[in-house]
Amino acid sequence: xxxxxxxxxxxxxxxxFLLYWFMGHPHFVEERILQFSLxxxxxxxxxxxxxxxxxxxxxxxxxxPGLKAVEEAVGRSTEMGKPVLFVPGIQDMDQxxxxxxxxxxxxxxxxxxxxxxxxNVPVSRAIVMKAAREACKESYLIExxxxxxxxxxxHYVTDEQFAYAAGVNGIMVREKPAAxxxxxxxxxxxxxxxxxxxSIGAIQIAGxxxxxxxxxxxxxxxxxxxxxxxxxxSAYLSEKPELIGGVKGQxxxxxxxxxxxxxxxxxRLMFDAGFLNFNIIQFLSQx
Amino acid sequence: MIWKRQIPILxxxxxxxxxxxxxxxxxxxxxxxxxxxxxxxxxILASFAIWLGGLNLLKLQSQKILKKQEGWEYSVFAVIGxxxxxxxxxxxxxxxxxxxxxxxxxxxxxFKWMFTYMVAPMQATMFALLAFYVAxxxxxxxxxxxxxxxxxxxxxxxxxxxxxxxxxxISSWFCMYLLVLIAGVTVNSIFKNKQYTAISVASxxxxxxxxxxxxxWPLDQPGIFYLPYLQEWIYKFPNVAxxxxxxxxxxxxxxxxxxxxxxxxxxxYIGE
Amino acid sequence: MDFLINTIxxxxxxxxxxxxxxxxxxxxxxxxxxxxxxxxxxxxxQLVYDAVEKLPHGSKVLLSCExxxxxxxxxxxxxxxxxxxxxRNGHKVYVTCLWPDGQFLADEALDEVANNEFQLTYxxxxxxxxxxxxxxxxxxxxxxxxxxxxxxxxxxxxxxEIPMMDGIxxxxxxxxxxxGSAGYPGTIxxxxxxxxxxxxxxxxxxxxxxxxxxxxxxxxxxxQGILAGMPGAAEYENLIGSPGIGTSGMDAQSVAHLVIVLxxxxxxxxxxxxxxxxxxQRGY
Numbered sequence: 057x058x059x060x061x062x063x064x065x066x067x068x069x070x071x072x073f074l075l076y077w078f079m080g081h082p083h084f085v086e087e088r089i090l091q092f093s094l095x096x097x098x099x100x101x102x103x104x105x106x107x108x109x110x111x112x113x114x115x116x117x118x119x120x121p122g123l124k125a126v127e128e129a130v131g132r133s134t135e136m137g138k139p140v141l142f143v144p145g146i147q148d149m150d151q152x153x154x155x156x157x158x159x160x161x162x163x164x165x166x167x168x169x170x171x172x173x174x175x176n177v178p179v180s181r182a183i184v185m186k187a188a189r190e191a192c193k194e195s196y197l198i199e200x201x202x203x204x205x206x207x208x209x210x211h212y213v214t215d216e217q218f219a220y221a222a223g224v225n226g227i228m229v230r231e232k233p234a235a236x237x238x239x240x241x242x243x244x245x246x247x248x249x250x251x252x253x254x255s256i257g258a259i260q261i262a263g264x265x266x267x268x269x270x271x272x273x274x275x276x277x278x279x280x281x282x283x284x285x286x287x288x289x290s291a292y293l294s295e296k297p298e299l300i301g302g303v304k305g306q307x308x309x310x311x312x313x314x315x316x317x318x319x320x321x322x323x324r325l326m327f328d329a330g331f332l333n334f335n336i337i338q339f340l341s342q343x
Numbered sequence: 344m345i346w347k348r349q350i351p352i353l354x355x356x357x358x359x360x361x362x363x364x365x366x367x368x369x370x371x372x373x374x375x376x377x378x379x380x381x382x383x384x385x386x387i388l389a390s391f392a393i394w395l396g397g398l399n400l401l402k403l404q405s406q407k408i409l410k411k412q413e414g415w416e417y418s419v420f421a422v423i424g425x426x427x428x429x430x431x432x433x434x435x436x437x438x439x440x441x442x443x444x445x446x447x448x449x450x451x452x453x454f455k456w457m458f459t460y461m462v463a464p465m466q467a468t469m470f471a472l473l474a475f476y477v478a479x480x481x482x483x484x485x486x487x488x489x490x491x492x493x494x495x496x497x498x499x500x501x502x503x504x505x506x507x508x509x510x511x512x513i514s515s516w517f518c519m520y521l522l523v524l525i526a527g528v529t530v531n532s533i534f535k536n537k538q539y540t541a542i543s544v545a546s547x548x549x550x551x552x553x554x555x556x557x558x559x560w561p562l563d564q565p566g567i568f569y570l571p572y573l574q575e576w577i578y579k580f581p582n583v584a585x586x587x588x589x590x591x592x593x594x595x596x597x598x599x600x601x602x603x604x605x606x607x608x609x610x611x612y613i614g615e
Numbered sequence: 616m617d618f619l620i621n622t623i624x625x626x627x628x629x630x631x632x633x634x635x636x637x638x639x640x641x642x643x644x645x646x647x648x649x650x651x652x653x654x655x656x657x658x659x660x661q662l663v664y665d666a667v668e669k670l671p672h673g674s675k676v677l678l679s680c681e682x683x684x685x686x687x688x689x690x691x692x693x694x695x696x697x698x699x700x701x702x703r704n705g706h707k708v709y710v711t712c713l714w715p716d717g718q719f720l721a722d723e724a725l726d727e728v729a730n731n732e733f734q735l736t737y738x739x740x741x742x743x744x745x746x747x748x749x750x751x752x753x754x755x756x757x758x759x760x761x762x763x764x765x766x767x768x769x770x771x772x773x774x775x776e777i778p779m780m781d782g783i784x785x786x787x788x789x790x791x792x793x794x795g796s797a798g799y800p801g802t803i804x805x806x807x808x809x810x811x812x813x814x815x816x817x818x819x820x821x822x823x824x825x826x827x828x829x830x831x832x833x834x835x836x837x838x839q840g841i842l843a844g845m846p847g848a849a850e851y852e853n854l855i856g857s858p859g860i861g862t863s864g865m866d867a868q869s870v871a872h873l874v875i876v877l878x879x880x881x882x883x884x885x886x887x888x889x890x891x892x893x894x895x896q897r898g899y
Contacts, residue, residue, distance in 0.1 A: 083369045092367050099602050106608055147799075150385055152597045155604070159611045182396030183389055187612065194613075211403055212396035216462075218469035218685060230414060243798050244470060244685065244824070251476040255631075265593040267586060268824045275484040283589050287596030290611065298608050306599045313591060378759065382752035390748075445771045448718050448745075458719055463684035466716075470685035474871070478638045479631040482878040486886050496883075500876050506823075506846050508652035509869035575657060583830050590831065 062107065066100070090340070101312075102305035109301025117300060122261050122279035123292045126160075129235035129259045130167040138234035139174035140164065141227065143249065145240020145264070146180040146220055149187055153265050156287055157240030158184065160263065162191040163293040164237060169199035177210040178227060180220045185212045221245035225252045238262040238277070239286065242269045250276030263289060352607045359605030401425060431457050498577055505574030515568035516555050522568070523547030620888055627885025634878065641874045645866035652866055659833060660850040662840025663818040667697070667791070672705045674790035675783065679805065680724075683716030686797035686822050691720060692848035692861030693820035694795045698728040700855050702735060707779050709789070711765075712746040713753055713800045718769060738777045745769030750800040754808040758786040792817040798825065806832050820847060 076084075109115050133140045142164055144157035161177065168175040177192070179185045189210045196205035213223040225248065228236065236253040238246070238260070246262075246269040253260045254276050262273035263281030273280045281289060284306065291299035320340075326332040358381070365377040404418040404425075430453075431437075436446045437453035446452045487493045504510040527544035534540070563569040603609035656664070670676070678697065682690040701708050710725065712718045725743060729735045737743075744765045747753045756764035762784055765774055774780050782788060786809050794817065796802040802819040810817045816839055821829055823844030832838045842851050845868060848861030 085367050085369055088367050095363070098598065099606075102599060102602055103606070148389060152600050155612075156600055159609070162611050179396075181389070182392035182394075182399075185396055185399065186392070191611065208403060212399045214400070215393070215396075216466075218466050222469055226417075244473060247476050247480065248469065248472055251480060265596060267589055267593070267828050270589075272480070275480045284592040284596035287600050290600075290609065294611075299603070302599055302603055302608060306595050309599075310592070310595055313595075378752060378755045379763070382749050386748050442771050445769065448722055448769060455719070463687075463719075466684040467687065474642065475635040475638050478871075478875050478878065479634050481875055482631075482634060482882050485879045485882065487883055496879065500879070503872045503876055506843075507869040507872050508654045508846075508849070508865050509873060511655045512652060571655065571657060575659075578826065578830060579834060582827060583834055586827050587831050590828075 059107070062103075098309050101309050102302055105305035105308065106298045106301040109297040109304065112297070113301075115297075115300050115304050117288075117292060117303065120281065120285055120288070120292060122263065122281045122285065123289055125259070125261055125279045126164060126237065126293070127167055129237065129261055130164065130171055130173055132259055133168075133234035134171040134173045136234045139176050139231055140168055140235045140237065141224075141231075141233035141253075141258070142175065142177045143224060143236070143238045143240070144177065144179060144184060144188060145238075145242055146217055146245065147241040148181040149183045151241050153241040153286070154181075154184060156290065157263075158187050158191050159290040160237075160239045160293065161188055162195050163290075165192040165195035166199055169196045169201045169204060172201070172204065175209055176227060176231065176233065178213045178220075178224050179210060180213060180215060180217075182212055185210055217243060217245055218248075221248045224249055228252050228256055228258070232256050233258055236260045238264070238273070239281075239289070240264065242266050242273075244269075247272040247276060253277075348613055351613050352610065355612075356605055356607055359601070363605070397425065428457070498581075501570060502574045502577060505570035505572075510570040510574070512562075513570055514560070514562050515565055515570075516551065516560060518568040518570065519551045519565075520548070523551060623881065623885050624888060626881055627889070637874065638871060641871050642867045645870050646863070649863065650866040650869070652869060654849050654853045654862065654865060656850040656854050657843075657847075659841045659843060660847050660854065662833075663820070663842055664700075664840075664851065664854045666816060666818050666839040667700050667704070667793075670704065670706060670791055674706045675788065676701050676706045676708050676791045676793065677786070677789040678708055678710045678721075679713060679792065679794045679796075680710065680717035680721040681713045681801040682720060682795055682797035682822075683714060684720070687720060688860070688864060689822045689845045689848065690795045690797055690820060691724065692845070692859050693842045693851060694721070694724045695728055695859060696848065696851045696855055696857060696861070697793050697795070697820070698724055699732070699857055702728065702733045702740070703855070706791075708741040709744060709779075709783070710741065711744045711753075711757070713750065713804070714797075715746050715748075717795075718743075718746040722769075738772075739779055742777055742779055743769045751804045751808055754800070754804050758809050758812060761785050761788075786815060787813050789815060791815065794819045796821050796825065798822075801825075802829050802838065803832070806837050810837060818842075820851075 105115075130140055142161055144161055145151070145154050147154050149155060149158075165175055167173075175192070177188055179188055189207060192210055193202075193205050196202055213220050227233075228249075229252065233256075236249075236258045238249060239262070242249075242264050243266065246264070246266070250260060250262065250273055260277035261279045261281075262277040263286035264270060264273065265283050265286055267283075270280065270282050274282075288303045288306075291303045320336050323332065323334065323336045327335050361373065362377050362381065365373040368374070401422065404421045406412075407415045407418040408422065432447070432454055435453050436443070437456065438446065438449060438451040441449040441452055447454050449455060481499075485492075485496050485499065487496060504513070523544060526547060527540055530543045531537075531540040558564060563572065566572045600609070604612075678694070678701075680690075680694060698708060708729075710721050712721055721743060725741060729737075729741050733740075735741055745768060747756075747764055749756070753764060762774055767773055768777060786792075792805060792810065792815055794802045794805050796805075796819060802821055802825070805817060805819075809815070817837075818839045818841070819829060820842035821844070823846075826841060826843045829838065829841055833841050842848055845861055845864050849858075849865045852858050852861050
């Protein structure tokens with residue numbers, strides 16, 4: 057789809073929605089019009105920057121040490137002749153963080169295929185096992201080492217949180233991987249995994265959007281991807297323009313939110329001081 | 344080729360759109376599909392998929408036992424545990440009067456015994472490891488390397504002590520005396536002059552003591568030096584501000600990743 | 616002085632197993648020889664207490680148990696105290712679980728409080744609806760049509776045959792919600808999918824680590840107070856005048872926190888001494 061088609065398509069959809077709205081918007085939850093508009097605006101911003109990046113525009117991505125360190129970690133494992141341990145979190149594929157973790161696994165497995173380093177991926181859910189296996193298989197195929205891939209590289213341990221932590225700890229202590237990469241959704245077992253990894257002298261890189269676990273990873277791991285850095289990992293590692301454009305779009309949306317927060321604070325201040333009759337909090341609290 | 348590329352992208356796109364826009368419609372069918380049916384489909388898939396996982400586990404552990412690989416003795420426990428759980432869940436109830444299904448939580452059943460005397464103690468033990476690991480991680484990691492690390496350390500100490508009954512029994516006046524001493528150490532390290540240090544410490548001590556006598560040495564006043572109030576302030580304001588900003592970032596990250604999937608921009612799940 | 620400095624430096628490099636041993640003693644000794652430190656309720660705990668006290672006699676309270684054996688020491692005392700508080704005030708309690716483990720522990724709590732302490736009748740004073748899989752879909756289901764999610768209770772009895780289920784068809788038929796939550800799904804899902812849509816008042820008790828995530832909702836008024844970990848449980852026990860396992864654990868937690876702070880201070884002293892020595896050696 058070229059730019060002209062995209063613009064024409066957007067205009068047609070906007071006019072269609074406006075017509076639908078003014079015709080009484082049947083079956084639409086009116087109270088959520090603000091939410092709906094924001095979804096459309098945010099998605100539009102993402103698409104705009106994605107297309108811009110695809111057209112060849114140079115987009116600056118700041119250096120994320122944790123992601124740069126992934127290749128170093130795999131290299132270190134290759135030199136030491138030890139495996140790489142990858143933990144894609146303890147939740148199922150219905151969590152976006154697990155999906156993001158499996159995406160990063162795809163990139164890491166490309167590196168392990170390239171350097172012919174053993175890879176061990178213990179998982180906590182059977183569906184994640186299947187998805188992770190497919191990701192690894194594709195990576196090894198792309199790198200031209202399909203013979204190096206075997207199904208048992210990605211293996212199921214257990215669904216139970218602490219039994220899984222115990223199982224992974226056992227793998228760490230027995231196999232002594234040189235690199236431990238934790239990417240996904242974690243809970244209380246995060247510190248247990250990270251401390252055990254620290255005790256075996258492995259280089260540890262963690263990435264999670266689980267707010268409560270970020271401090272534990274920051275304390276015990278060498279590198280940590282915090283919050284959206286983890287979601288940007290896919291763009292960063294693949295260097296695909298459309299994904300990098302998406303990250304820029306995300307940043308633009310965030311800038312818009314910051315401006316809106318400041319504007320909202322000023323509006324609320326003016327309402328409290330009696331200069332304005334418009335209560336922004338009430339407007340935003342509509343269900 | 345169409346089965347490996349176009350069809351998966353179409354499925355992801357359609358389901359994604361339906362799930363997203365069902366939130367904005369009053370049509371009962373859509374909402375029912377998204378809120379009930381889709382989730383139940385996933386639960387059914389996950390429940391059957393567990394057999395895949397279980398068989399994979401059994402296969403790997405059995406291979407270890409048969410080939411007598413390193414640590415094969417532990418694999419025996421893994422296999423026995425798997426079989427025991429299956430037996431307790433599907434074969435032996437242990438309490439004939441109880442119905443299948445409710446036997447999982449009913450008193451006197453084998454499954455309930457397994458949960459109470461095996462699963463619960465083991466889970467509690469693993470979680471208890473955190474207490475030790477937190478201590479060793481804090482000891483290793485909390486170093487005053489720069490201003491931010493110092494701030495982190497000080498707020499961590501305030502919250503750790505202020506959160507527990509010990510903290511609420513420490514008078515704010517004790518904290519004030521401690522601050523006077525810390526201020527004295529700081530003055531000494533900056534000016535390296537014993538006179539200045541002595542004057543600053545002495546005047547601080549006199550000021551605190553006189554204020555204490557005037558106010559009658561209340562335990563929790565001045566509130567700014569009372570650890571429980573201080574920790575509550577840290578929780579409610581700087582902490583919530585930081586938590587909210589990370590939440591916004593994470594929310595945007597999730598939104599952006601999801602939109603990339605729905606629009607077919609992110610295709611790593613099919614190996615591209 | 617040199618001896619002291621060298622000792623501090625040695626302690627800075629101590630094997631982590633010595634730290635584990637010291638922590639073990641420091642937690643064990645106060646459990647065996649309690650210090651009975653007085654407990655003062657914080658503002659967030661007081662909010663929870665006041666929210667329950669405000670409820671009119673005979674209110675229908677939904678209690679949701681989302682915790683397991685690992686987080687039992689933190690959440691279980693809260694659930695027990697909450698049950699005591701509710702039954703003392705004559706409220707009807709409906710128990711649901713978003714975690715499978717939660718059902719076992721909820722049963723234990725009901726046994727201890729409803730059966731042994733208050734001698735209440737199942738089906739009239741309290742009911743255990745049980746666990747249903749589906750995470751937030753269960754919450755959404757309870758909001759829209761509870762009887763679609765629960766056709767039978769945890770004992771296999773049909774919902775239609777339970778007297779206190781009369782008139783209960785959806786979340787809005789309850790007067791209050793308390794969520795004892797240790798993670799996902801839990802408090803946040805209840806706020807997002809139930810409380811925000813219906814304005815039914817809600818309080819929560821969570822593990823200490825989760826307080827960070829939930830505090831924005833407490834500050835915004837969407838959740839009325841929070842029992843923060845074992846200290847929160849102890850404070851709540853103190854407010855209802857019924858000290859239990861939460862209170863007994865506080866001495867151990869207090870001393871353990873103090874010891875960890877001492878370790879940190881010691882570690883930093885060793886760090887500074889080493890840094891100064893290195894500077895002197897380099898001639899700065």
